[in-house]
Amino acid sequence: MPARDGAAPGPVRRATIKDVAEAAGVSRSTASRALTGRGYVGLGVRERVQHAAEGLGYVPDATARHLKQQVSRSIGVLVSDLRNSFYADLAAGISQQARRRGYTMMLADDNGSAADEVAAAERFVALRVAGVVVTPVAPDVVAYLSRHRVPLVEVDRQFGEGASDAVLVDNKHASRRVTEHLIGLGHRRIALLIDEMEWTTGRERHAGYEEACRAAGLPLEESLVVAARWDAGAARAAAADLLRRPDPPTAIFAANNLLAEAVWRAAADLGVRLPDDLSLASFDDAPWMSMVTPQVTAVEQDAVALGETAVTRLLERIEAAQAPPRTVMLGARVLQRGSTGPPPARAAVRSGSAGAGA
Amino acid sequence: MPARDGAAPGPVRRATIKDVAEAAGVSRSTASRALTGRGYVGLGVRERVQHAAEGLGYVPDATARHLKQQVSRSIGVLVSDLRNSFYADLAAGISQQARRRGYTMMLADDNGSAADEVAAAERFVALRVAGVVVTPVAPDVVAYLSRHRVPLVEVDRQFGEGASDAVLVDNKHASRRVTEHLIGLGHRRIALLIDEMEWTTGRERHAGYEEACRAAGLPLEESLVVAARWDAGAARAAAADLLRRPDPPTAIFAANNLLAEAVWRAAADLGVRLPDDLSLASFDDAPWMSMVTPQVTAVEQDAVALGETAVTRLLERIEAAQAPPRTVMLGARVLQRGSTGPPPARAAVRSGSAGAGA
DNA sequence: CTGAAAGCGCTTACAG
DNA sequence: CTGAAAGCGCTTACAG
The missing domain is CATH 1.10.260.40 (lambda repressor-like DNA-binding domains)
Structure with a gap:
């Protein structure tokens, strides 16, 4: 009232x-x-x-109260790009859980810039937040916050391995299962389109892919693993290059929703039909993937749950500052949908298909 | 450093x-x-x-400094649903502009609940934010913040008309243009699927639709305007009902991205083809709309710019507390895409099409 | 059961 | 040019 x-x-x-x-x-x-x-x-x-x-x-006045009590009821949250549905869902989960537990969320979007990330972290320290949840883009932010003794949970990927808490998805396992699904359909030339392989996400997704290939006795062809970084245009070009090769892959596993979008668009540009000419699977489900025809096979990460869990973990950490760091691993489901199917009968034949695309 | x-x-x-x-x-x-x-x-x-x-x-310690100086460098932001790309983009724009201007963003997601909204506003007051940006779901939050003399900007819709600042989209005009586009294609039975018509958004979008119909001499058939509230399932059912009528509309104008999704899915369920059997236009563009085939004709709102403008306006208000309230109206582009085309030759004929759907 | 006093970390007139 | 003092709004031992 x-x-x-x-x-x-x-x-x-x-x-x-x-x-x-x-x-x-x-x-x-x-x-x-x-x-x-x-x-x-x-x-x-x-x-x-x-x-x-x-x-x-x-x-x-909550600020005056906090000054006296020396405890804060707000948490800082640092994500890479709110416009990407993965981070938006993550923020939604964090926000909900924080509210339930009586905390206010301070949110900063770092645009994937390590410098912005540290700057935002400094601001959080100045505001004396109770703790921080971050999807780090570089080790700096983790080092900075640790040095300042700020309770910290890394989400989605981790730089402070062994030193800080983290809530991650079981990337390797989910990635392996997707690859196995493709192999099970008969694919033998499966490309992995990935952003990078230094972060835990990229490393593990790549590892899962390789494990599955190795287990199935497929040769690990270096040229089938393409690291496209974070530029949408570059990713689309990389996907097109892959599809225009003389020996194109019959399936592409895109390591995140942006890369999957790039492949989808490149295929459309080139008149490559899914799943007849090419199978596409994505790590991370996005809303559009169940709207298009065919729908896109994807690893569903439940970013909301990831965010909720991160807050829970952070509050535990705040309670028990001395407890050893813990990494929580969340499972992920593979949603098999229409974009993956058997490879074309004579894969090698499909060569110079429709328009050359832009 | x-x-x-x-x-x-x-x-x-x-x-x-x-x-x-x-x-x-x-x-x-x-x-x-x-x-x-x-x-x-x-x-x-x-x-x-x-x-x-x-x-x-x-x-x-920023809190101590603020206590002494009695000015804060954070703003409170209150949105309805971060998982909806419109609000996520809006928050992204707010966050960016706030950072540029040296402010920190406190973000709360109210799930479309008026009670949660007021509760979050109370928390913002307690934290002595410099001002608040809100996409209100009820007049209460506006009344509460005004009573506490908190600088306030309403975004997207407005309850404090004449009393508080707002940054809005020119809903009526954009809505009229979309409807005119459909009429221009030859449609004469155009349905409007809308959430509600009490908020400024709903009221104006409805008004624009009616204006265009009236100007073209089309009869205003009450049964073609359907208010489906905010439940996705209900919206989909309402869309299906519309399509299964003996005298179905040849075009549906969905008043937001969620409603457009409902129509899209209902059409797919029923085997109704776009744009051959039905034209679909959406108010608010969403990522999936340019991924599907055909792409969906939509009003592009530029939620990021909306957010940036709201922050700019809020900071102006903070500077000049006494200045008269101002409403900033942003334009919106109509993106004509493949989902809209001429009506079926003999519209009345298309009756009991494919499966009966769920 | 209540109130005077101290103090959280900072900034800001004001003497010197 | 510098430092002692007051004070922002609150809470919390501690006397009474």
């Missing part, structure tokens, strides 16, 4: 506990005790104070 | 300005002046203090 509807315009100055105390005819100490519920206070008094507070539209 | 890499583990207690002052051999006042740059300080002294601060990994 948001205070009373003041008929007259409220005071220009915001009401403080001093105002409440005076209105109720008690000391600030007593007013504080009445309002917070800690410490004794006479029966009538409590009500009198609460009434006065309501009448004044008093909202305690 | 994030402090030095301390070889020994840092102190358990965070360094304060007192520590810095002692290390530099000056008073706290002088240390403060040296660090903030306000007020005189001797030449050698400034360097000595800065050096000491760096050595201690000193990060000023």
Whole structure:
């Protein structure tokens, strides 16, 4: 119930506990005790104070309280790109869980820049957040926050291995299962289009892919693994290059939703039909993948759960600062959909297909 | 440059300005002046203090500073659903612009609940944010924040008409243009699938639709305007009902991206082909709309720009608390794509098409 | 059961 | 040019 509807315009100055105390005819100490519920206070008094507070539209200053108590009820969150549905879902999960636990979320979007990331972390330290959840783009942010003794949880990928908490997806296993699915369909030339292979995500996804290939006795052809970094245009060009080769792969495993989009568009540009000419599988499901025809086979990560778990872990860490770091690994389901099917009968034949594309 | 890499583990207690002052051999006042740059300080002294601060990994406590200065450098942001790309893009724009202007963003997701929204606003007031940007779901939050004299900008829709600032899209005009586009293609039975018509968004989009119909001399058939609220399942059912009528519309204008998705899926369920059997246009473009075949004709809102503009407006408001409220109206482009085409030759004929659907 | 006093970390007139 | 003092709004032992 948001205070009373003041008929007259409220005071220009915001009401403080001093105002409440005076209105109720008690000391600030007593007013504080009445309002917070800690410490004794006479029966009538409590009500009198609460009434006065309501009448004044008093909202305690959380910053002043935190300054005195030296504990904060906000957490800092640092993601790479809110416009990507993965990070947006992650932020949604974090926000929900934080609210449930009584915390406020400060959110910064670092555009994938390591410098912006550290700058945002500094701001979080200045604001004395209780802890930080981050999808790091470089080790710097982890080092910085650790040095400042800020409770920290890395999500999705990890740079502080063994030194900080993390909530990750079982990348290697999910990646292996997707590759096995493709092999099971009969593919023997499977390309992996990936952003990079230094981060834990890239490393593990690549490892899962290789494991599956090796287990099936497929040769590991270097040219089938393409690292396209983070530029959408470059990724699309890389996908097109792959498809225009004299010996194109019959399947492409795209290591994230952006790369899958790049392959999808490149295939459309070149008139390559899914799944007849090419099978496509994606790590990370995105809304469009179940809207298109055929739908795209994908690893469903449940980014919302990832975010919720990260907050839970962070609050545990805040409670027990000395406990050894822990990495929580979440499973992921492979959603088999229409974009993956058996390879073309005579794969080698499909060569110079439709238009040359842009 | 994030402090030095301390070889020994840092102190358990965070360094304060007192520590810095002692290390530099000056008073706290002088240390403060040296660090903030306000007020005189001797030449050698400034360097000595800065050096000491760096050595201690000193990060000023922003909450303490704000308590003293009574001004805050954070803004509160309240959106309805981060998982919807519209709100995610909006938040991305707000976050970027806030960072550029030196502000931190506190973000809350209210799940479309008016109660959650007010609760989050209370938290923002407690944290003494400099201002709030909100996509309101009910008038309550606007009333609450106004009563507490918190600078406020409403985005996308507006409840505090004439009383608070707003950044809106020109809903009526864009809606009219989309409808005209459909009429131009030859459609005469155009349905409007909308969430509700009490908010400014719904009201204006509906008005634009009616204006275009009226101008073209089309009868305003009540049964062609369907308000489906916010449940995805219900929206899909409503869309299916529309399509299964004995006298189905030849075009549907969906008033947001979720409703467009509902129509898209319902059409697929029923084997209704776009644009041959049905034309579909959407208010608000979403990533999937340019991935599917045919692509979906949509009003492109540029949610990122909406967010950036809202922050700019909010900071202006903070500067000039007394200035009269202003509403900024942003244009929107109609992206004509493949989902809209001429109506079927003999519309009435297409009746009991494929499967009955769920 | 209540109030005076101290103090969280900072900044800012004001003496000197 | 510098430092002692006051104060932002709150909470919390501690006397009484």
